[in-house]
Amino acid sequence: MLKDITLGQFFPGTSLAHRLDPRSKIIITVVYIVGLFCAESFVSYGLMAALLVTGVKVSGVAPKALVKGLKPVLFIICFTAVLNLFYTPGEILAQFWVFKITKEGIFTAFFMALRISMLIMGTFLLTYTTSPIALTDGLESLLGPLKKMKVPVHELSMMMSIALRFIPTLIEETDKIMSAQKARGADFESGSLLDRAKALVPILVPLFISAFRRADELAVAMECRCYHGGEGRTKLHVLRYHARDYLVMGAYAAILASVLTLAHFGL
Amino acid sequence: MKPIIRVDNLTHTYGQDTPFCRSAVDGVSLEIMEGEFLGIIGHTGSGKSTLIQHLNGLLRPTSGTVYLGDRDIWADPKKIREVRFQVGLVFQYPEYQLFEETVYKDIAFGPKNMGLSEQEIDRRVRDAAAFVGLDEGLLDKSPFELSGGQKRRVAIAGVIAMEPKVLILDEPSAGLDPAGRRSLLENIRAYHRERGTTVVMVSHSMDEVAENVDRIIVLADAGVVMSGTPHQVFSRAEELVAVGLNVPQVTRVAMELRRRGVAIDPAVYTVAELRRALSALKGGTAVC
Numbered sequence A: 001m002l003k004d005i006t007l008g009q010f011f012p013g014t015s016l017a018h019r020l021d022p023r024s025k026i027i028i029t030v031v032y033i034v035g036l037f038c039a040e041s042f043v044s045y046g047l048m049a050a051l052l053v054t055g056v057k058v059s060g061v062a063p064k065a066l067v068k069g070l071k072p073v074l075f076i077i078c079f080t081a082v083l084n085l086f087y088t089p090g091e092i093l094a095q096f097w098v099f100k101i102t103k104e105g106i107f108t109a110f111f112m113a114l115r116i117s118m119l120i121m122g123t124f125l126l127t128y129t130t131s132p133i134a135l136t137d138g139l140e141s142l143l144g145p146l147k148k149m150k151v152p153v154h155e156l157s158m159m160m161s162i163a164l165r166f167i168p169t170l171i172e173e174t175d176k177i178m179s180a181q182k183a184r185g186a187d188f189e190s191g192s193l194l195d196r197a198k199a200l201v202p203i204l205v206p207l208f209i210s211a212f213r214r215a216d217e218l219a220v221a222m223e224c225r226c227y228h229g230g231e232g233r234t235k236l237h238v239l240r241y242h243a244r245d246y247l248v249m250g251a252y253a254a255i256l257a258s259v260l261t262l263a264h265f266g267l
Numbered sequence B: 001m002k003p004i005i006r007v008d009n010l011t012h013t014y015g016q017d018t019p020f021c022r023s024a025v026d027g028v029s030l031e032i033m034e035g036e037f038l039g040i041i042g043h044t045g046s047g048k049s050t051l052i053q054h055l056n057g058l059l060r061p062t063s064g065t066v067y068l069g070d071r072d073i074w075a076d077p078k079k080i081r082e083v084r085f086q087v088g089l090v091f092q093y094p095e096y097q098l099f100e101e102t103v104y105k106d107i108a109f110g111p112k113n114m115g116l117s118e119q120e121i122d123r124r125v126r127d128a129a130a131f132v133g134l135d136e137g138l139l140d141k142s143p144f145e146l147s148g149g150q151k152r153r154v155a156i157a158g159v160i161a162m163e164p165k166v167l168i169l170d171e172p173s174a175g176l177d178p179a180g181r182r183s184l185l186e187n188i189r190a191y192h193r194e195r196g197t198t199v200v201m202v203s204h205s206m207d208e209v210a211e212n213v214d215r216i217i218v219l220a221d222a223g224v225v226m227s228g229t230p231h232q233v234f235s236r237a238e239e240l241v242a243v244g245l246n247v248p249q250v251t252r253v254a255m256e257l258r259r260r261g262v263a264i265d266p267a268v269y270t271v272a273e274l275r276r277a278l279s280a281l282k283g284g285t286a287v288c
């Protein structure tokens, strides 16, 4: 039951989307998000949608998986859409009590829902096609210049990769501890809110203890292999841009430019 | 003897509807008799842990039925907690489930969940601690100060204190040193002898099972491949080897002797038995 949680799940593959450098993918995702927020007309939204569809097609990710990712945020999407529907001033189409539905409201609500959905599907496409390790590598490399400002970029990305690495382990462990306590009659499903909170103690204490133990062991293992931070550390898989990266990034830049131009002319 | 637990055509599939789905237990039927000491053996990944988690209702069968006495344990899902008090399950590496401030409180967790009186809880905690060989003096210590072996004993006592009708232990001696292993198994044997309750021990060590149990069920690749007394099972040594298990070391010696022409029953499985068989060959008097 706990295993059903997916956090930026990665679907391994060999498509063009999988083979792109993680840095290019992060950059084009950012460009895509900027484009979404600049898009104001049917034409530019159409362009953004076409881009997303192309991305999905190229990556070979099942569209169903992307739509499933929308479920947890469905509420937020509906909420913003409804707010926009009622509170956008403009030409009134229908009115009852304090609510007014305007023509502009309908457009804004529709575009807002579209924008959020596409934003989420776009970012999911990134995490579906990029392994967590590649993602942190890419981030570390992109944020590299911040090292000059004494931001501990390497340490942050190392922390992130370790956290990602241990999520499945800890979920499995939680499952096991829960079963063991249930075998001794622990009851997590009934009683008042306070009872239920108290029932978590027999899970949380062993879980924290084991997390600290694991952290300790990992630290010793890293020190045994002479880990001393990012200084002078080289990588097994060096990130390198290929022709495909320049091509895809160029295409995205061109599309962003055209969206901006369209917005400038009020289209 | 009548069965206390009966498993009928049990199948369990993890991760159904995903590409990774595979049956960890596939069409298993078995009976556990009242008062017996049963051993379940099988190689790693043969489905032992999955199977026993069905016996106290921690896992729900994908298909098939588990009966406790005459009742289907899932007949009324609300009463599944009752089943867990009657079928006590000690997980593999149970020391990782300790959480209380003192050993006493940790052992008392199960009985407390049963809603027993203070006095009854106190009696059970002390009884259970004695069964697993924990000193009274340790009861007020924090479980986290104890050694690994002592922690394991505390965790086992936590289940024994519920005084279940059936005690199931998943690889109770895994990761202990030989002396700790021997003394823990001796404690479990004494518990079975004195209480007379049913004990099921899961293991992948043949030697361990051979010396302790009345009956053995052998699992391989999610199904039961053999079942019978240790003598019956170990006389089919080749089949055991074929499913990735070893016969006890003593049996291996006897098999090798037989291969070299000594007229000895190859299905001996304890040191005492081998000694008896060998001295019988010499004329029945000498003790080596």
Ligand SMILES: Nc1ncnc2c1ncn2[C@@H]1O[C@H](COP(=O)(O)OP(=O)(O)O)[C@@H](O)[C@H]1O
Pocket: B014, B015, B023, B024, B042, B043, B044, B045, B046, B047, B048, B049, B050, B051
């Ligand atoms: N929680 C789980 N989710 C998915 N697969 C599991 C889970 N637990 C066990 N399995 C799989 O089921 C099979 C049987 O495992 P298990 O019952 O633990 O065997 P054993 O205890 O005999 O080593 C293994 O292939 C294992 O990978």
Ligand SMILES: [Mg+2]
Pocket: B048, B049, B050, B092, B170
């Ligand atoms: Mg197991």
